[in-house]
Amino acid sequence: GQNIDQPTEMTATEGAIVQINCTYQTSGFNGLFWYQQHAGEAPTFLSYNVLDGLEEKGRFSSFLSRSKGYSYLLLKELQMKDSASYLCAVKSMDSWGKLQFGAGTQVVVTP
């Protein structure tokens, strides 16, 4: 099985940087996703990491260390619209179809 941990809530100021950590324990790791979910809406895809290292996409970057069972999502130049829940999800080697999500990190951006 898998156990995925991420902080419940983080607060940061507009224009700042926030790093959301995700740790996981899995019997067979096959990739890690980050999704963004605004209140009352469906999750939307942000990034995917399967190899160690940093993937950069504009203001958002995602990092993975498979040996440490650790990932982070970095949000730079925070904007008010970045206030949302950020979900870490792990794909299992045992079954490609199975996906487990963390409980999500609520990011609050203040003026």
Added chain:
Amino acid sequence: EAQVTQNPRYLITVTGKKLTVTCSQNMNHEYMSWYRQDPGLGLRQIYYSMNVEVTDKGDVPEGYKVSRKEKRNFPLILESPSPNQTSLYFCASSSGLGTSGGEQFFGPGTRLTVL
């Protein structure tokens, strides 16, 4: 427009009254999945389907059934709903290809209340 649709969007029902939540995608995706989302617990996978006539259990399948007779549709069936199935339900689909690792596209959600 490429999308995943769910119906109904909101439903209030009573214990034991069978219901079906429909899910349809127009992206020719092979993979589809159902999740429920509850406060503090995040998204939990109920069932998923790798292709037509191929379904498998997720982490919380008890009390639910699914079918995948056509590629585009993946209905979620609650034969005898109970109050603990009150939740927000999301359907998702994915092509499973490319560098995105199987990025999932989510439907708008169905808010179900079982009294």
